[in-house]
Amino acid sequence: MDILSNMSDLQLSLIVIGIIVIVGVVVFNWLQQQRYRRKVQAAFDHEHNDILLDTHDSEEIAPRIEPKFNKSPISNGQPDLLMQTDSSASHSEAKKMSITQNPSINIPTHTSISSSTTSPVLDYDNNTNYIVHIRSESVISNTYVAKLLQRKFDFGKSVYWLGQRHRDEPWEEIxxxxxxxxxxxxxxxxxxxxxxxAGPISEVNLSKFRDLVQDFASQVHAAAECPDIVSTHDKALMLDKFCAEVDVMIGINIISKDDGAFVGTKIRALAEASGFRLESDGVFKFRDDNHHLLFTLSNYESSPFLPENIKSLTTHGVTFLLDVPRVSHGERVFDQMAHLAKIFSNTLGGIMVDDNRVPLSDSGIQRSKQQLIEIQTAMKNNHINAGSPSALRLFV
Known part of the structure; x- marks a missing residue:
């Protein structure tokens, strides 16, 4: 009370006015958010086919396009790339393939793409892994196995151990x-x-892993089976080269008209009504019922969409992004992403453009969808189904 009595009428008036302004801003933001939600709901009121469940057109045959991928064509008539022994380049960074009017990546297509239904435990194959076996006539104590698990991170790449407790019992990940x-x-x-x-495994790390396995088998009086190091390293180089060729992200940008800006609260309301969830890295992520990531929505500018600043944030654009090798049924997921991008463009009053800020046409979007199908078919033909556990491990 002493503080209030020492204040002048002007100071008290300014404090009251400040409180009224703050309350007014909060109420205004709340009303704006509710208004945007109503507009978004109206945009979704008409019925859409569920493109993830609708399979009537998934068998449509796409036209053949002659390959010209990084001057190293991939062909259905070519021998299995993963069995060749040529040099490769690291695929340390995924290529972002914005939707463009004149796409340049073309791979021969197949009639349809099916996701892997293989159990994750059985998805470790020798196309993408160096697989060793340790067989014993008696049980290998879990105290010895624990020592193997302690060395999982010593070889520069992921190591997984599978085991059988008794003969004829199923495999389990250890x-x-x-x-x-x-x-x-x-x-x-x-x-x-x-x-x-990050690239292929080194021949040195392959040798270190083989030596570990042989030493361990000797200690527990078991038999070790280890494939040849040189041929395995050649396979790793070819695998990395192939992965670099199909490691593509497809993006759709929506930018504001006439140098205007999109308001963060409006973007968030629209994103959440569409099924996105804002995650801790400042990116909206669209996941399926099994929590698998399908595509993302990020700021076209450098600032992330952080919860603490999105109410005051404005931006000149947003970007939808689909990581091609990490998504199964990519053509259907792409359709869903493109459909949402059109809703965002209409609701925000923006323009769909490629990375060169050239407006996108429906035919340009369809050509990029065709590229996606061709990439995922090339993966399938080389025994790596897009979105499978194996692909998720490779493209990380």
Whole structure:
């Protein structure tokens, strides 16, 4: 009370006015957000086919396009790329392929694409992994197995261990928890990944892993089976080269007209009504019912959409992005992304453009969808289904 009594009428008036202004801004933002939500709901009121479930057109045959991919054509008549022994380049960064009017990446297509239904435990194959076996006549104690698990991060690439506790029992992935729950295993399978977005595994690390396996087998009086290092390294180089060719992201940009700006609260309301969720990295992410990431919505400018500043944020554009090798049924997911991009463009009053800010036409969007199908078909033909556990491990 002493503080209030010492204030002049002018100071008290300014404090009251300040409080009224703050309350007014909060109420105004709330009313704006509710208004945007009503507009978004109206945009979704008419019925749309569920493109992830509608399969009536998934078997449509796409026209053949002669390959010209990085001057190293991929052809259906070509021998299996993963079995060749040529040099490769690292695919340390995914290429972003914005939708353009004149696409330049063309791979021969197949009639349809199916996602992998393989169990994740059985998805470790020798196309993408260096696989070793340790077989014992007696149970290998879990205390010994624990020592193997401690070395999982020593070889520059991911290592997974699978095990059988008894003959004719199913394989299981060996984690610290699974290992502690049992008495041990009689058959171990080690899977060392041959490549990822950082590049292929080195011949030195392959040798280190083989030596570890052989030494371990000797200690537990078991037999070790280890493939040849030189040929495996050649395979890793070819795998990395192939992955670099298909490692593509497709983006759709929506920019404001006449150098205007989009308001952060409006973008958030529209995104959440469309099924996106804002995550801690400042990117809106669209996931399926199994929490698999399908595509993202990010700021066209450098600032992320952080919860603490999105109410005051304005931007000149947003970007939809689809990571082609990490999404199964990519053509359907692309249709869904393009459909939402059109809704955003109409509701925000923006323009859909490519990375050169050239307006997109429907034919340009369809050609880019065709590119996506061709890329995912090339992956399937080389025993890597887009969006499968194997692909998710390779493209990380």
């Amino acid at each position: 984690t610290n928890e699974a290992n502690a729950d049992g008495d041990g295993y009689i058959h171990l399978k080690g899977c060392l990944q041959l490549a990822d977005r």
